[in-house]
Amino acid sequence: MSQVPLLISKGDYFHGHFFCMASPCEVLIETQDTLLANHILQQVVVQTSRIEQKYSRYIAGNLVDRINHSNNSWVQIDQETHRLLAFGQTCFELSGGMFDLTSGVLRKIWDFTGNGQFPQPEQVADILKHIGWQHVEFTEQHIRLPVGFELDFGGIGKEYAVDAAAKLCTKLAPTISVLVNFGGDIQVTRPRHQHAYWQVGIESPQPDKSPQRNESPQRNESPQRDESPQQVAPFQPTEDAAKNTYAMVKIASGGLATSGDARRFIMHNNVRYSHILNPKTGYPVTGAPRSVTVATDFCIQSGMIATMALLQGSEAQHFLQAQHQKHWCYW
Amino acid sequence: MQLIKSKNLSVSLAAAACALLNVGAQAEEAPADEWKFDTAILYYGETDRVQLAEGVFNANKDFGDQRIFNGKIAIDTLTGASASGAVAQQEAQTFTRPSGNGQYVVNPEETPLDDTFQDTRVQLSAQWTQPLWENMTGSTGVHLSKEYDYLSLGVNGSLARDFNQKNTTVSAGVSYQYDSIDPVGEAPVGLTSMVVDTGQFADETLFDAAFDATRTTDSKDKNTVDLLLGVTQVINRRMLMQFNYSYSVADGYLTDPYKLLSVVNSEGITQDILHENRPDKRTKQSFYWQTKYASDYGIADVSYRYATDDWDIDSHTFDSRFRVQLTDNSYLQPHFRYYQQSAADFYQPFLVEGTLLPSVASADYRLGEMTAYTIGLKYGQMLDNGKEWAVRLEYYQQSPKNAGFDEPGALQGLDLYPSIDAVIAQVSYSF
Numbered sequence A: 001m002s003q004v005p006l007l008i009s010k011g012d013y014f015h016g017h018f019f020c021m022a023s024p025c026e027v028l029i030e031t032q033d034t035l036l037a038n039h040i041l042q043q044v045v046v047q048t049s050r051i052e053q054k055y056s057r058y059i060a061g062n063l064v065d066r067i068n069h070s071n072n073s074w075v076q077i078d079q080e081t082h083r084l085l086a087f088g089q090t091c092f093e094l095s096g097g098m099f100d101l102t103s104g105v106l107r108k109i110w111d112f113t114g115n116g117q118f119p120q121p122e123q124v125a126d127i128l129k130h131i132g133w134q135h136v137e138f139t140e141q142h143i144r145l146p147v148g149f150e151l152d153f154g155g156i157g158k159e160y161a162v163d164a165a166a167k168l169c170t171k172l173a174p175t176i177s178v179l180v181n182f183g184g185d186i187q188v189t190r191p192r193h194q195h196a197y198w199q200v201g202i203e204s205p206q207p208d209k210s211p212q213r214n215e216s217p218q219r220n221e222s223p224q225r226d227e228s229p230q231q232v233a234p235f236q237p238t239e240d241a242a243k244n245t246y247a248m249v250k251i252a253s254g255g256l257a258t259s260g261d262a263r264r265f266i267m268h269n270n271v272r273y274s275h276i277l278n279p280k281t282g283y284p285v286t287g288a289p290r291s292v293t294v295a296t297d298f299c300i301q302s303g304m305i306a307t308m309a310l311l312q313g314s315e316a317q318h319f320l321q322a323q324h325q326k327h328w329c330y331w
Numbered sequence B: 001m002q003l004i005k006s007k008n009l010s011v012s013l014a015a016a017a018c019a020l021l022n023v024g025a026q027a028e029e030a031p032a033d034e035w036k037f038d039t040a041i042l043y044y045g046e047t048d049r050v051q052l053a054e055g056v057f058n059a060n061k062d063f064g065d066q067r068i069f070n071g072k073i074a075i076d077t078l079t080g081a082s083a084s085g086a087v088a089q090q091e092a093q094t095f096t097r098p099s100g101n102g103q104y105v106v107n108p109e110e111t112p113l114d115d116t117f118q119d120t121r122v123q124l125s126a127q128w129t130q131p132l133w134e135n136m137t138g139s140t141g142v143h144l145s146k147e148y149d150y151l152s153l154g155v156n157g158s159l160a161r162d163f164n165q166k167n168t169t170v171s172a173g174v175s176y177q178y179d180s181i182d183p184v185g186e187a188p189v190g191l192t193s194m195v196v197d198t199g200q201f202a203d204e205t206l207f208d209a210a211f212d213a214t215r216t217t218d219s220k221d222k223n224t225v226d227l228l229l230g231v232t233q234v235i236n237r238r239m240l241m242q243f244n245y246s247y248s249v250a251d252g253y254l255t256d257p258y259k260l261l262s263v264v265n266s267e268g269i270t271q272d273i274l275h276e277n278r279p280d281k282r283t284k285q286s287f288y289w290q291t292k293y294a295s296d297y298g299i300a301d302v303s304y305r306y307a308t309d310d311w312d313i314d315s316h317t318f319d320s321r322f323r324v325q326l327t328d329n330s331y332l333q334p335h336f337r338y339y340q341q342s343a344a345d346f347y348q349p350f351l352v353e354g355t356l357l358p359s360v361a362s363a364d365y366r367l368g369e370m371t372a373y374t375i376g377l378k379y380g381q382m383l384d385n386g387k388e389w390a391v392r393l394e395y396y397q398q399s400p401k402n403a404g405f406d407e408p409g410a411l412q413g414l415d416l417y418p419s420i421d422a423v424i425a426q427v428s429y430s431f
Helices: A032-057 A061-066 A079-095 A103-110 A120-129 A156-173 A298-311 A314-325 B007-021 B204-213 B409-413
Strands: A005-007 A014-020 A024-029 A142-144 A178-182 A185-188 A198-203 A245-251 A254-260 A266-267 A271-274 A292-298 A326-330 B035-046 B053-064 B067-085 B093-096 B103-106 B112-133 B136-147 B150-163 B167-181 B221-236 B241-254 B261-263 B271-277 B281-293 B296-307 B314-327 B331-341 B372-380 B386-399 B422-430
Touching: A005 A032, A014 A032, A014 B296, A024 A032, A024 A156, A024 A254, A032 A061, A032 A079, A032 A156, A032 A178, A032 B281, A079 A298, A079 B007, A103 A120, A156 A185, A156 A298, A156 B007, A178 A198, A185 A298, A245 A254, A245 B093, A254 A298, A292 A298, A292 A314, A292 B007, A298 A314, A298 A326, A314 A326, B112 B331
Parallel strands: none
Antiparallel strands: A005 A014, A014 A024, A024 A178, A178 A185, A185 A254, A198 A245, A254 A292, A266 A271, A292 A326, B035 B053, B035 B422, B053 B067, B067 B112, B093 B103, B112 B136, B136 B150, B150 B167, B167 B221, B221 B241, B241 B281, B261 B271, B281 B296, B296 B314, B314 B331, B331 B372, B372 B386, B386 B422
């Protein structure tokens, strides 16, 4: 984190902004108390930086780095890490092995920056030997990874940081509504006093393309989350999201997360492959929507459903409908 | 791929998310309108003087929409002695107890103290605050304080209005307080001589008659009205500033019935002991400025107060705290306070025999010239369950000064302005 956090008054709320986890991060705080807003922002920055430092796979010497270079020996972990691993275990089981915290090694052969080469089949077969959550052993105090395996919290780290930040805000100011938004992964702590909800734009997966009417998302109109129609609140998009939004979402409380390939893809024989990789085959999923947004109680819950939906490929829509959670699907 | 094709997956993920975040299901989360309690135990101890122990129980409840109730109970016990106002002498001095029952003797060169000081006080207060209409907040409260010989009742009300997108708040308030004192042995008539039995009375009834002649059953009530005007201004995202002006009028019995005044001759030898007498009205104004600044390292809180009254007591108070965040959950807060006041125009450390007796006079050290400072340190910690505890330790020193009075003869070798050292210790817990 190199940027100094900024705090700007927006009338009946404060807008805090900083950069962390390779994403623009913002915190909207419904208070006029500058000192309180500043305190909340500072604490969120401190905690988010801590999580990034601890779980980023790019930082030499941190916990993840030590685990990934442990050579099949036991590494001591703390309670927080154990909870993350247990969450990963649950997701692995619920997804039938499609969500796997060890699948990050696939990035060694897949480059989704837009200029990447399509790997050779031998390369894929080779790397698959180092994937498989079922080979990881862990207890409440220790973890052991087979040689060549790597742990990668990239699939849940940002969503976890969002929820952890929201939890911190609730602790610091239980009566104040706070929206935490780290690069489109969002959690709202409680309903607002002034407008009942925050209004958030969901970003278009293609930043250069203006939204068109016929591309409006297919919405699951399950009624339990959205009490609309209500009178529309003053337009309050989260910063930077306004220009390429294709849907405006009202969130009273709870989490929202988007999974998609807006910027991360690989072209091969004129086919655009998504960055969602199937850890069982070692290849990207095809036929999946470009972007899926899900709203549930927690950001990390939403993110996991969105990711699992993309892993379903062309069946994503059916999968989402079966979950009975509010969602937006962009093909 | 065989994914669970039902709501079960969402439910399972929600449960997993709760476990990950170490929270209960959202519906079970604590409601915002829970009671919040602050408790504290405080000890204040002066070397060889007054000792005070106080327990405070404070309750807050937010009923939503910024409608807030605050209730407070404080109980304190005071023991020990404070300076009576009479001057030390080379010889032992005999004084009559305030009740008229019995005497006490003060050793040579010792500051006379009223040695029967003991009291328990109970204070109750309640305050209600709520928004009245757009940008306007109203607050009203009552308080009651009772000790053995003292009763205090008060009501207050205030209005605050926000301007400039709530960056500026202007407030105005008024409070009224009624105090009634019922002194042990009735209040003495001001500037009458203390009746001391040195064998001149043939029997107890004669002493009692002489004692009663110095007593009055006039009303010992006091009415105080305070007006307060304040402005709070957000300077920037890190700084807040506040200005307050208050005007206070107290009317009624303002004398301390237990304070004394020595009359000495030109050699400094005590000839008589008088009961003090103060004016029956006091008008006071105070100007207060406070700034809070939140830096990356902590929060600074600095304030200055200037107060002046028609008794000619002018005071300056400088107070500063700096809260240093040690970790996410703990802080250290050094505290420094400096206080200075000039003497009341009727303050007399003693009267000299043969000079004209004034209509009002007091030797109470609290009305004399003095400086005082406090240094302290507070450590606080927020626990994982959201509860908070703190401990505070402070040292206080009060140094009364001679406001330009000549000290005749024997008084020159005596400490007429003894300083007071005190230790303050407090433990608090919020839940």
